[in-house]
Amino acid sequence: MMKANTPKQSRTIMTDMVLPGETNPLNNLFGGELLARMDRAASISARRHCRRIVVTASVNHVAFNRAVPLGSVVTVEAKVSRAFKTSMEVFIDVWIEDRESGARTKANEAIYTFVAVDETGRPIAVPEVIPETKLEKERFDAALRRKQLSLLLAGKLKPHEATELKALFD
Numbered sequence: 200m201m202k203a204n205t206p207k208q209s210r211t212i213m214t215d216m217v218l219p220g221e222t223n224p225l226n227n228l229f230g231g232e233l234l235a236r237m238d239r240a241a242s243i244s245a246r247r248h249c250r251r252i253v254v255t256a257s258v259n260h261v262a263f264n265r266a267v268p269l270g271s272v273v274t275v276e277a278k279v280s281r282a283f284k285t286s287m288e289v290f291i292d293v294w295i296e297d298r299e300s301g302a303r304t305k306a307n308e309a310i311y312t313f314v315a316v317d318e319t320g321r322p323i324a325v326p327e328v329i330p331e332t333k334l335e336k337e338r339f340d341a342a343l344r345r346k347q348l349s350l351l352l353a354g355k356l357k358p359h360e361a362t363e364l365k366a367l368f369d
């Protein structure tokens with residue numbers, strides 16, 4: 200039995216600023232650049248959880264709620280919210296820091312799925328997650344529903360097998 204980890208144990212925080220080469224014509228952070236930063240932080244978080252090689256299996260949800268202006272200090276925080284057999288859901292919260300007050304504002308969030316693999320790329324089992332805070336518990340509970348939705352959209356799960364999703368409509 201592998202030792203379970205808390206989300207705190209996989210927490211990964213990357214802070215960096217937005218430079219001119221990383222922006223769109225409105226001088227806001229380019230979406231693809233943010234996706235790459237989130238993928239890096241989430242990948243490190245998944246590795247910390249399972250201590251294996253991990254690959255991005257899917258990007259399940261990304262909300263670009265707020266533009267991130269040139270020069271912003273951006274913090275990307277990733278934590279494994281739930282682990283299944285070989286896959287892990289990683290939740291990413293993105294914050295912008297105000298230059299004068301130092302206060303952090305939530306800018307974006309995303310949910311990625313990583314799969315642990317062996318040296319030949321074959322999926323391999325990962326430890327469980329034990330959520331601690333209220334938010335971690337909420338994210339843990341909803342993760343199975345998101346997994347089923349992602350598999351359904353990918354054509355890897357049949358509608359009648361998506362029990363958690365069906366329960367939403369009953």
Ligand SMILES: CC(C)(COP(=O)(O)OP(=O)(O)OC[C@H]1O[C@@H](n2cnc3c(N)ncnc32)[C@H](O)[C@@H]1OP(=O)(O)O)[C@@H](O)C(=O)NCCC(=O)NCCS
Pocket residue numbers: 254255256257282283284285286287312314316320322346349350353355
């Ligand atoms: C990710 C990958 C290992 C999955 O392989 P697979 O043949 O689908 O393997 P399986 O069917 O055994 O699935 C493995 C796990 O991934 C999960 N999974 C697969 N596709 C998924 C999707 N679209 N969304 C969510 N989870 C998914 C499965 O549910 C399973 O989870 P579980 O073991 O925790 O129940 C494989 O597709 C791969 O190597 N992809 C390329 C990864 C990569 O290079 N990423 C970088 C992109 S540039």
